[in-house]
Amino acid sequence: MDPLLSWGRYPRVPQIAHACRWRGQALDSLQDIVHFHGSTLPFGNGRSYGDSCLASSNQVLDLRLLDRIIHVDWQHGRVVAEAGTTLGEILSISIPNGWFLSVTPGTQFATIGGAIANDVHGKNHHLRGTFGNHLLRFGLQRHDQPMLCCSRTENADYFAATIGGLGLTGVVTWAEIQLMPIQASGIDSTATRFGNLAEFFTLSAEHDHKHEYSVAWVDCLATARQAGRGVFIVGDHTKYGPLEVDRRTKLRVPATPPFSLVNNWSLRAFNVAYWHKHSDRPRNQIGSYDSFFYPLDRFVNWNRVYGRKGFQQYQCVIPSGVAEVAIQELLARIAASGQGSFLAVLKRCGNSASPGLLSFPLPGVSLALDFPQKHALHPLFERLDDIVREAGGRLYPAKDAHMSGSDFRRAYPAWERIEALRDPILMSRFWKRVTT
Amino acid sequence: MKRILIVGASSAIAMACARIWANQGDELFLVARDVEKLDQTAEDLRARGAKAVTSHCMDATDIAAHALMLEKALTAMRQIDIVLIAHGSLPCQKDCEQNVEVALREIANNGTSVIALLTLLANQLEEQRCGSLAAISSVAGDRGRPSNYVYGAAKAAVSTFCEGLRPRMYKVGVHVLDIKPGLVATPMTQGLTLPKALVSTPEKVAKLIVRGIENKRATIYTPGFWGIIMLIIRSIPQTLFKRLNF
Structure with missing residues (x-):
């Protein structure tokens, strides 16, 4: 079988897959890998972006075939x-x-x-x-x-x-x-343009609680008067209509280009086009759940457009009180760097606590952006980390390939309880990086 | 709604076919050796929409047990619209060369047990005067190669058997399909180093099998490009072929 990579294909550490095909065999498979390689990590469909799904031994227990x-x-x-x-x-x-x-x-x-x-x-x-x-x-x-x-x-x-x-x-x-x-499989959605972050926060406060779904896209390259502009989208399951499984034909990116197709030119063009695609008045439409929730799934392997070097996603959540200021600062920093993302996503997170100890969301606003991998990312991410740290926010381990151990341990104080309950034969590159 | 009997139901290709049929709401009768795998497969197919799923534990090389299996299948489904025979194993050629017992056991597993099942089930479908008999042989049966000629010989026997059975059954309205998969990523091929471009998935192969049965094809290579590869391999002259090692 092909060696596996994480979704961002960065860090590029190919993983050898050891397939487990029946749930009764999980124990034997675990012990087999450990016998030969010391430690391992369960691997699903490789949708974590950074190194949290990569085993420190590079030998993963592939569970994709446990799909009954x-x-x-x-x-x-x-x-x-x-x-x-x-x-x-x-x-x-x-x-x-x-x-x-x-x-x-x-x-x-x-x-x-x-x-x-x-x-x-x-x-x-x-x-x-x-x-x-x-x-x-x-x-x-x-x-x-x-x-x-x-x-x-x-x-x-x-x-x-x-x-x-x-x-x-x-x-x-x-x-x-x-x-x-x-009642039906369609999604009734409304898209509203906003001119700046303050408008986003007003829209979000006014509409979020009235709708099942809410998310916003921000033009992360816009500067000056246009800074913080974006599109706010709310949606609900339709009351009437068929219950249909969406089976759109999936398109493939046939090969990994030697360099990233996502660059400053294509980003700027995309962001401007996306802004202008939406009219300045709220627009309501009924569409399939597939295009509402999973627009990128249409392109199997879309991660390949970032080329051989791959990409990193930066996703942070900022507590409510300081969210507006901090996100403004983050966006300004990113726009000034000239590096940015096709879709910068803003989303308000609610108050409900997860039963999990290491859950990412906290009451506040989350911001996510994808960046093609290059050396210049490192100083930018350090700056962004400073802002997040000061605001008392945190980064999302599922997307991460860079956060410092001290930031992680500060933001997730329950990590020691996980460490205590960790199965000693399981170790990821992420965990090794942030706990030692 | 079709009533489908699958022998070797916990194999990857059979399972992928069964999911397509379950999705269509067909009724399934599953036969395999391992009770636990059989039960897990049956649960999965029920949840995916199969009208009914019955499982029956049987070792396909136990020829004496075949008649009882057929009886149970008929009790459960009354008639059989599709038979898929999918069990098999990929032996170690070296072991087969050294040990006659291993060689004969593999011939039994991949060859004679399939022929025994086809014989029994053909008579049932002949009486019904309808239905499809599909057996998974292999591209390996197209030409004996030094790397796996014991496996190839058993699969060739199945293909030749199907070729003769087909005209007999055609006259009574029963369809016979010989399925020749190439390299497929399954537990059977796990651990082998295979040329990546030639390896297919059980899901792709299953789609072709289900379509091959619907379209009443005689022989299908899955995927189709194996037809061309095997045509080339079959046309290598002996003087050259005997010098090759693959």
């Missing part, structure tokens, strides 16, 4: 599935039965195991919290004991440590999740 559905209960909207099942596969069986994921990240190619390990969130975080808030129980395989069943009441310490636990507390082999009912 174990049990469905359409009466109560509960699905039990193996950990390698992707969110898209869950949707393809749940939508026809009138159920949707309670929380979905921006890709349907993430696995259930990955969604738990990173405690992912989505455009409805302000209402429903993270993936972990809708997780009923899961099976956890550690190297030295029989499979544990973990829930809020059973093995509760492992339950909390595994949600957002970056795959370090054991191998999640299956999980039961609670879905949410929908």
